[in-house]
Amino acid sequence: MRVQVGDNVGIGGFIITGSSPKHVLLRAIGPSLTRFNITDVLVDPVLELHGTGSFTTVINDNWRDTQEMDITATGLAPTDDAESAIDMTLAPGSYTAVVRGKNNTSGVALIELYDLDQPTGKLGNISTRAFVSTGDNIVIAGVVLSDGNLDDRIVLRGIGPSLAPGSFPASAVLANPTLELRDENGTLVLANNDWQDDSLQAAELTAANLAPTNNLESAIAATLPPGFYTVLLAGLNNGTGIGLVEIYDRGP
Secondary structure (H helix, E strand, O other), X not given: OEEOOHHHOEEEEEEEEOOOOEEEEEEEEOHHHHHHOOOOEOOOEEEEEEOOOOOOOEEEOOOOOOOHHHHHHOOOOOOOOOOEEEEEEEOOEEEEEEEEEXXXXXXXXXXXXXXXXXXXXXXXXXXXXXXXXXXXXXXEEEEEEOOOOOOEEEEEEEEOHHHOOOOOOHHHEOOOEEEEXXXXXXXXXXXXXXXXXXXXXXXXXXXXXXXXXXXXXXXXXXXXXXXXXXXXXXXXXXXXXXEEEEEEEEEO
């Protein structure tokens, strides 16, 4: 995502379901994206983790600041000292990770969530909210499915209009989101503009209580084998605005 300032910072949300705590690692990546020929990166990401109730917000600027040994032990330490990471064991519930640029800087960044304790609990939902621009600055969400050899049923949603007027004015949100689901080779698996376009998928989304509330929003229901997948959130006809991409795990 392209991380800007104010309401246009990068926001990643996730839900831990079940009854057991879950060990996770969060990372905010910026400078090391230049290895993948990405320009205009966020040179110094700052990562915040927010929870509900009495949860105390955790903030990290540079990953070596506070948890260097724990993060290194995961084998997932960022490769640039200016990048951020948080290692936490979290109770079931809803959490929000915010990525900002230090000193109100902007640039392309990546927010990641790793499940370090897969047998306990479940990541039932992950999401990313950011400003959706055009070209290289659309919002790209990635997910790794790794439940042995079992196929997994997931639901993807591209949300825009329903973010207004509660969270943002109508002029600020992505008016007509589109979604693409691609495999690790970049091959298109499924695409959707308006969630009711496919009647069978619309029926499944409604039955799962995951139907978007606005007819212009996008959704895809898919059964996928283990692997790496990418979800692209863009605006129809190069529309721009604040958008939300969500991935729900419906189980095997």
